[in-house]
Amino acid sequence: MKKAIKKADINKKPLKKAPSTGVKEYSFFQDVYDVVRQIPKGRVTSYGAIAAYLGTKLSARMVGWAMNGAHNVRPAVPAQRVVNRNGMLSGKHHFGTPTRMEELLKKEKVFVENDTVVDFKNKFWDPAEHLGL
């Protein structure tokens, strides 16, 4: 059993502003990163699922926004494992090259066709189910 972030924390945390000069972000971002890092290799999840797990179901966009800064975060965040609710690689244009995200997934045996994860339903990994609701 790992960390299993407490979603209750999200609402209590002050959400202090990040210094514009630093890499540090809102604690919400950190929580998103923690969840993403726990996605098993070869599995994927959605922005909405992460948002829901963190208790901010209506803010799926913020999860995507968090991914926007994930490239500068250490340890690395496997952002390629996060797709939209239809299994489409909506964030592929943020990986440097248009095919980078797809390539990364392919290495994990997650195949992509037409910008969509093949057998998405089967590879879907729900954080609420595996990290404890």
Add this chain to the structure above:
DNA sequence: TTCCTGACTCCAG
């Protein structure tokens, strides 16, 4: 400060 945009979703037509 206000206005606009966006790696999302849900819901109504």
Add this chain to the structure above:
DNA sequence: CCTGGAGCCAGGA
């Protein structure tokens, strides 16, 4: 089945 609008909220102009 597809399209559009609304809610979400952090950043940039």
